[in-house]
Amino acid sequence: MITGKNYVGNQLSAKGNKIFTTFNPVLNTKNSWTHTEASKEEINEAVTLASKAYEEFKNISGKDKAAFLNLIADELLALDNHLIKTYCLETGLPEGRAQGERSRTVFQLRSFAELVAEGSWVEATIDTPIPDRTPASKPDLRKMNIPIGPVVVFGASNFPLAYSTAGGDTAAALAAGCPVIVKSHPMHAGTSELVASAMVKAIKKLGMPNGVFSHLNSSGIAVGQQLVKHPKVKAVGFTGSIRGGRALLDLAAQRNEPIPVFAEMGSVNPVVILPEALQSRNAELAKTYANSITLGTGQFCTNPGLIFGLKSKALDQFIEHLGREIQAKESTVMLHPNILEAYEASKSKALSQPKTTVVTHTKDKMPANYAQQAILTVQGADFLENHSLHQEVFGPFSLIVQCESLRELESIIANLEGQLTGTLIANSTEINQYQTLISALQNRVGRLIYNGVPTGVEVCPSMVHGGPYPASTDSRFTAVGIHSIKRWVRPFSYQDWPNQRLPDELKNENPLGISRLINGEQSTRKI
Ligand code: NAP
Numbered sequence: 099m100i101t102g103k104n105y106v107g108n109q110l111s112a113k114g115n116k117i118f119t120t121f122n123p124v125l126n127t128k129n130s131w132t133h134t135e136a137s138k139e140e141i142n143e144a145v146t147l148a149s150k151a152y153e154e155f156k157n158i159s160g161k162d163k164a165a166f167l168n169l170i171a172d173e174l175l176a177l178d179n180h181l182i183k184t185y186c187l188e189t190g191l192p193e194g195r196a197q198g199e200r201s202r203t204v205f206q207l208r209s210f211a212e213l214v215a216e217g218s219w220v221e222a223t224i225d226t227p228i229p230d231r232t233p234a235s236k237p238d239l240r241k242m243n244i245p246i247g248p249v250v251v252f253g254a255s256n257f258p259l260a261y262s263t264a265g266g267d268t269a270a271a272l273a274a275g276c277p278v279i280v281k282s283h284p285m286h287a288g289t290s291e292l293v294a295s296a297m298v299k300a301i302k303k304l305g306m307p308n309g310v311f312s313h314l315n316s317s318g319i320a321v322g323q324q325l326v327k328h329p330k331v332k333a334v335g336f337t338g339s340i341r342g343g344r345a346l347l348d349l350a351a352q353r354n355e356p357i358p359v360f361a362e363m364g365s366v367n368p369v370v371i372l373p374e375a376l377q378s379r380n381a382e383l384a385k386t387y388a389n390s391i392t393l394g395t396g397q398f399c400t401n402p403g404l405i406f407g408l409k410s411k412a413l414d415q416f417i418e419h420l421g422r423e424i425q426a427k428e429s430t431v432m433l434h435p436n437i438l439e440a441y442e443a444s445k446s447k448a449l450s451q452p453k454t455t456v457v458t459h460t461k462d463k464m465p466a467n468y469a470q471q472a473i474l475t476v477q478g479a480d481f482l483e484n485h486s487l488h489q490e491v492f493g494p495f496s497l498i499v500q501c502e503s504l505r506e507l508e509s510i511i512a513n514l515e516g517q518l519t520g521t522l523i524a525n526s527t528e529i530n531q532y533q534t535l536i537s538a539l540q541n542r543v544g545r546l547i548y549n550g551v552p553t554g555v556e557v558c559p560s561m562v563h564g565g566p567y568p569a570s571t572d573s574r575f576t577a578v579g580i581h582s583i584k585r586w587v588r589p590f591s592y593q594d595w596p597n598q599r600l601p602d603e604l605k606n607e608n609p610l611g612i613s614r615l616i617n618g619e620q621s622t623r624k625i
Contacts, residue, residue: 147309245275247332516566
């Protein structure tokens with residue numbers, strides 16, 4: 099049942115006086131349930147509880163954390179159709195997508211459970227002492243990753259399950275041993291509360307410390323800001339726009355104790371089509387890219403927003419084909435009127451830029467909240483000069499940039515902002531001639547894709563979902579896959595610490611049987 103209340107620790111609470119509702123974009127009407135925004139007092143209570151819970155939770159064994167994560171996954175599945183239906187009512191997304199995202203969320207939770215149950219992820223590193231070393235003796239030093247403290251997670255608008263309440267950031271932080279306070283996304287507050295209820299059930303069943311998880315409603319930015327400023331919060335996970343992520347990064351930097359903000363933000367995901375590939379796969383590429391651009395009404399951070407080619411007859415044909423394919427696509431609904439409004443505003447800005455040409459812009463009469471897809475084109479030199487054309491248009495939109503020469507293309511790529519992905523479409527015969535271009539692209543992105551599309555982010559350990567700023571605020575980390583746990587830990591050393599007082603991960607006997615780096619050698623041996 100959706101109560102509309104916050105979870106302050108395990109307790110339902112609604113002390114605030116700001117009430118809001120979610121919206122059904124398909125029916126163009128408000129949903130029937132209401133939510134109460136968290137008050138300042140509730141925010142403070144949630145963080146205080148999280149800080150207390152940290153003292154216990156940080157020492158909980160990997161096996162117990164694994165049981166907790168697996169039970170969250172089970173409880174999530176037990177919500178069954180109620181969750182799926184609410185998700186659809188709050189997003190306009192189809193049931194298949196909701197089910198797929200739930201499976202992904204469950205998979206993520208179970209992947210982290212497996213990781214922490216095994217235990218080697220803490221990167222235990224041991225250097226045994228050399229008492230008779232001259233001129234000075236060497237101490238016994240033992241290092242491992244420990245949880246950083248209470249973490250605030252901002253859910254993503256476009257992934258109500260996989261990057262929200264019990265999504266990747268939350269699963270990774272709990273796996274690391276950090277309590278989590280979720281600031282629910284106002285557009286899917288009901289879905290978020292249902293997931294929170296499943297998490298609280300798991301907490302109660304396993305006797306996890308009260309405050310290891312809280313769930314706070316918000317109708318605007320104030321709740322998130324107060325959370326980021328709270329002195330007991332030690333890190334932030336954010337998925338959303340560059341504007342939002344940057345605001346939170348600045349806020350965190352202004353604190354007396356600055357804290358890390360791991361923000362995954364917008365991206366235009368450049369795609370470069372090399373001449374031979376363009377020549378041999380012209381129509382096929384247009385079809386593939388029309389599908390990728392319009393997938394999920396273009397509401398993916400990996401949407402291909404920029405397509406580059408060298409000026410030629412083949413590029414003209416590709417532009418024509420892509421225009422036709424996009425025109426033939428049925429328009430689809432966006433997540434929320436606000437997202438549609440943002441799409442229309444950023445699209446209009448792009449359309450109003452001098453020297454751009456409209457390839458296609460569907461203008462059929464359509465139901466409320468549906469997006470009109472658009473493709474524009476521009477010359478390379480004009481693109482290079484006009485920075486506003488480099489910005490993300492979050493929706494079914496792409497800009498084709500026609501370059502005069504390889505040199506111009508290389509210079510454009512080198513001048514792009516940081517991106518989540520870069521894609522190279524090439525024939526195997528031509529790739530060797532473009533090493534400088536590929537190297538320039540690598541400098542700007544977190545993931546290079548060969549002959550594919552950027553949409554679709556596989557959840558696995560080798561995935562990097564991140565990239566140079568502004569794709570993310572810290573390009574050294576990924577937000578997807580088990581290695582995302584590293585955002586929520588800090589390395590910590592014990593010097594000459596008594597063996598029995600060390601955590602199991604660092605004890606001589608290696609009771610957990612984990613892999614450790616002992617005097618430079620990776621092994622599971624005892625000392
Ligand atoms: P958004 O406007 O940035 O909102 C995201 C969340 O941040 C919301 O809960 C919002 O709160 C909060 N927020 C925004 N500005 C804030 C501020 N100044 N201070 C405190 N909180 C603030 O993003 P969105 O429109 O929901 O999502 C679309 C964007 O997300 C796109 O740019 C897309 O590319 C990006 N995205 C990135 C990834 C990735 O992994 N890189 C994944 C998905 C989406 P309120 O709603 O309460 O205002």
